[in-house]
């Protein structure tokens with residue numbers, strides 16, 4: 557049976573103890589380190605940028621999965637790659653020339669992902685899906701950790717799973733926002749491959765054990 561992969565969102569880490577939290581993720585059963593970059597333009601919040609990604613990457617022993625919630629991500633592809641990122645995800649809503657950006661990411665040697673906001677239908681990716689390593693379905697409106705899960709993500713995951721399977725693609729489905737044991741189980745049953753979890757992991761008494769429990773879903 558396929559096990560779900562977990563990508564702890566470092567947005568909820570303690571930035572005063574970043575090395576400690578990176579080491580916790582290293583020890584854990586997580587498959588990825590998820591990095592949320594916010595620019596205050598595409599989303600109404602600013603998180604962190606390249607110096608912090610580099611600092612995380614220096615000690616990370618898990619692949620880096622960077623979620624760019626920014627306008628004009630095409631201008632930063634090489635900088636993202638130079639930070640050691642393995643998988644770069646951009647928003648469909650931020651990219652009028654999405655195909656070009658995806659090619660830039662792949663040409664830079666990274667895996668390419670595209671994220672969809674809750675109100676963006678899956679059909680926006682119908683044509684480009686065979687080019688993608690990952691689809692990131694947002695289950696909150698991007699910009700903040702700790703928000704409530706939006707239920708409409710579930711039929712979107714089911715629809716995307718059906719499409720990917722019917723085309724026999726290897727594209728992975730990642731879901732981000734409001735993930736806990738209950739919503740995580742629903743998402744795993746709906747066909748998600750990777751769950752991003754921020755506040756549920758880093759707010760737990762035992763974050764490492766919480767990652768292990770999510771992985772069992």
Ligand SMILES: O=C(CO)[C@H](O)[C@H](O)COP(=O)(O)O
Pocket residue numbers: 565567568592623625696697698699700701702703732733734735752753754755756
């Ligand atoms: O992309 C994000 C916000 O835009 C975060 O990754 C996401 O919200 C995870 O945080 P939480 O698990 O606390 O909901």
